[in-house]
Amino acid sequence: MPEPVVQIRGLTKRYGDLVALGGVDLDIRAGEIFGLLGPNGAGKTTLISIVTGLARATAGEARVLGRDVVRDYRFTRRHVGLVPQEINFDPFFTVEESLRFQAGYFDVRLTEARLTELLTALDLTAKRHTSARALSGGMRRRLLIAKALVHEPKVLFLDEPTAGVDVELRRALWAYVRTLRDRGTTVVLTTHYLEEAEALADRIGIIDRGLLRLVEEKTALMARSGGRSLEEIYVELVGRKEAAAP
Amino acid sequence: MISLGFRTLLSKEIRRFLRVPGQTLATPLLTTTLYFIVFGVSIGHQLREVGGVPYARFIVPGLVLMGVVQNAYLNSASSLFVMKLQGTIVDVLVSPLSYAEMLGAFVLAAVVRGLLVGGITWAVAGIFTGFEVAHPLLALAVVTLAAVAFAAGGVASAIWAQTFEQVNFFPTFFILPLTFLGGVFFSVRMLSPGLAAVARANPVFYMVDGLRFAVLGSSDASPWAGAGLVFLLAAGALTAAYMLLRSGWRLRG
Ligand SMILES: Nc1ncnc2c1ncn2[C@@H]1O[C@H](COP(=O)(O)OP(=O)(O)O)[C@@H](O)[C@H]1O
Ligand SMILES: [Mg+2]
Numbered sequence: 001m002p003e004p005v006v007q008i009r010g011l012t013k014r015y016g017d018l019v020a021l022g023g024v025d026l027d028i029r030a031g032e033i034f035g036l037l038g039p040n041g042a043g044k045t046t047l048i049s050i051v052t053g054l055a056r057a058t059a060g061e062a063r064v065l066g067r068d069v070v071r072d073y074r075f076t077r078r079h080v081g082l083v084p085q086e087i088n089f090d091p092f093f094t095v096e097e098s099l100r101f102q103a104g105y106f107d108v109r110l111t112e113a114r115l116t117e118l119l120t121a122l123d124l125t126a127k128r129h130t131s132a133r134a135l136s137g138g139m140r141r142r143l144l145i146a147k148a149l150v151h152e153p154k155v156l157f158l159d160e161p162t163a164g165v166d167v168e169l170r171r172a173l174w175a176y177v178r179t180l181r182d183r184g185t186t187v188v189l190t191t192h193y194l195e196e197a198e199a200l201a202d203r204i205g206i207i208d209r210g211l212l213r214l215v216e217e218k219t220a221l222m223a224r225s226g227g228r229s230l231e232e233i234y235v236e237l238v239g240r241k242e243a244a245a246p
Numbered sequence: 247m248i249s250l251g252f253r254t255l256l257s258k259e260i261r262r263f264l265r266v267p268g269q270t271l272a273t274p275l276l277t278t279t280l281y282f283i284v285f286g287v288s289i290g291h292q293l294r295e296v297g298g299v300p301y302a303r304f305i306v307p308g309l310v311l312m313g314v315v316q317n318a319y320l321n322s323a324s325s326l327f328v329m330k331l332q333g334t335i336v337d338v339l340v341s342p343l344s345y346a347e348m349l350g351a352f353v354l355a356a357v358v359r360g361l362l363v364g365g366i367t368w369a370v371a372g373i374f375t376g377f378e379v380a381h382p383l384l385a386l387a388v389v390t391l392a393a394v395a396f397a398a399g400g401v402a403s404a405i406w407a408q409t410f411e412q413v414n415f416f417p418t419f420f421i422l423p424l425t426f427l428g429g430v431f432f433s434v435r436m437l438s439p440g441l442a443a444v445a446r447a448n449p450v451f452y453m454v455d456g457l458r459f460a461v462l463g464s465s466d467a468s469p470w471a472g473a474g475l476v477f478l479l480a481a482g483a484l485t486a487a488y489m490l491l492r493s494g495w496r497l498r499g
Pocket of ligand 2: 044045046085159160
């Protein structure tokens with residue numbers, strides 16, 4: 001088996017007395033869609049933040065393509081893309097400018113071909129010269145995804161990409177995530193929608209109160225549970241039911 | 247080696263303040279022009295020369311320095327703070343940019359804005375009082391180092407600040423009083439010994455005085471005191487901002 005793209009060992013994060021991550025071990029395999037499922041406050045964002053460099057672990061380590069994310073941050077960050085949970089945008093600049101800046105931060109010169117490809121894929125072509133201020137919520141989220149992809153990362157982290165997104169855009173984003181995976185990008189996405197993990201993920205991890213409770217192939221999980229739905233397994237592990245997708 | 251990442255952040259920061267020229271360039275231009283008209287021309291007529299220099303000309307270096315440091319501080323402080331507030335700081339934090347590159351880009355963009363404002367101020371004043379500069383290189387060095395010091399201070403306070411009010415704390419309670427009491431509008435020789443001693447405890451006094459020497463060829467204190475102090479302040483502020491940035495405090499959870 002090839003080396004995992006992301007290796008997480010004993011990852012721990014404390015905020016004062018609060019244990020956001022309580023020693024997580026996890027491998028992400030090359031080319032898979034990994035769905036990290038858990039209720040609000042489970043530690044999903046914290047885990048992603050440590051791997052992408054937005055937060056520092058209290059203990060443990062994370063590696064991307066075999067390199068430590070703190071010591072070798074220059075290397076690992078070149079290969080990681082992040083779509084953060086909270087939408088952000090710079091109202092001073094247009095869609096094209098935002099994408100060019102983001103590529104530049106990664107030492108990448110955005111070619112016209114790549115720009116066109118991203119704008120087309122995320123349905124932003126007509127908004128190319130529009131200020132981010134004038135975009136709708138859904139467009140801003142798509143811009144966020146395009147920004148995360150400018151440097152062609154090998155691993156893409158999507159933190160609750162469809163929270164508060166309408167059904168149509170959710171389906172479109174699912175389709176696009178599959179396309180990315182089929183072209184070789186490894187995808188890690190967090191969600192608290194069971195339906196989303198079930199529809200999209202190749203493997204599923206269930207996290208609760210900073211601990212990984214289960215990691216399994218989706219098909220094996222479905223088969224092993226003998227016809228039980230993911231929801232029943234989830235409720236058994238987490239002890240409560242999350243909202244289904246609206 | 248200058249990376250594309252650094253150049254990108256620098257050009258983004260410069261374009262950001264050029265997008266709002268009314269706020270970033272016209273406002274300081276107007277206010278310093280008003281200072282000049284009020285203190286330099288109208289009141290200046292009643293005043294004699296200061297150390298053989300017409301009063302209107304005497305205040306030019308101080309006005310330039312004031313514009314430079316206020317704008318250098320404001321640019322890095324507001325830009326970085328707004329990025330924190332909007333969440334766009336994430337774009338930079340997940341990138342491979344090093345701390346030195348980030349700091350360098352924020353500081354350099356702020357220095358560019360400071361020097362632009364200083365240059366405009368100087369040009370406006372020059373129309374009234376002439377454009378001679380006794381030691382141009384020294385003048386450029388003093389304003390640049392002062393801009394670096396305050397730009398780095400702006401980075402540090404944007405990291406620290408959690409509200410806009412806190413961003414404005416330093417300019418309101420330090421920069422404004424220190425520049426006004428720093429001899430922009432007077433010579434310490436006009437002051438009583440007690441007040442002169444207070445003025446001499448003010449770092450901005452040495453910056454103003456150093457620039458005054460560079461522009462007019464004469465000053466109250468040794469020009470080297472001003473140049474030396476502003477160099478130390480710039481180095482100290484850069485170091486502090488770098489350490490803060492690297493610590494991740496209030497930026498990386
Ligand atoms: N900066 C922070 N300071 C203090 N507590 C935090 C901070 N960030 C997250 N937490 C806490 O850590 C826990 C995990 O949060 P998070 O990773 O955001 O959960 P999730 O993304 O799964 O909803 C929560 O209890 C949250 O309140
Ligand atoms: Mg979260």
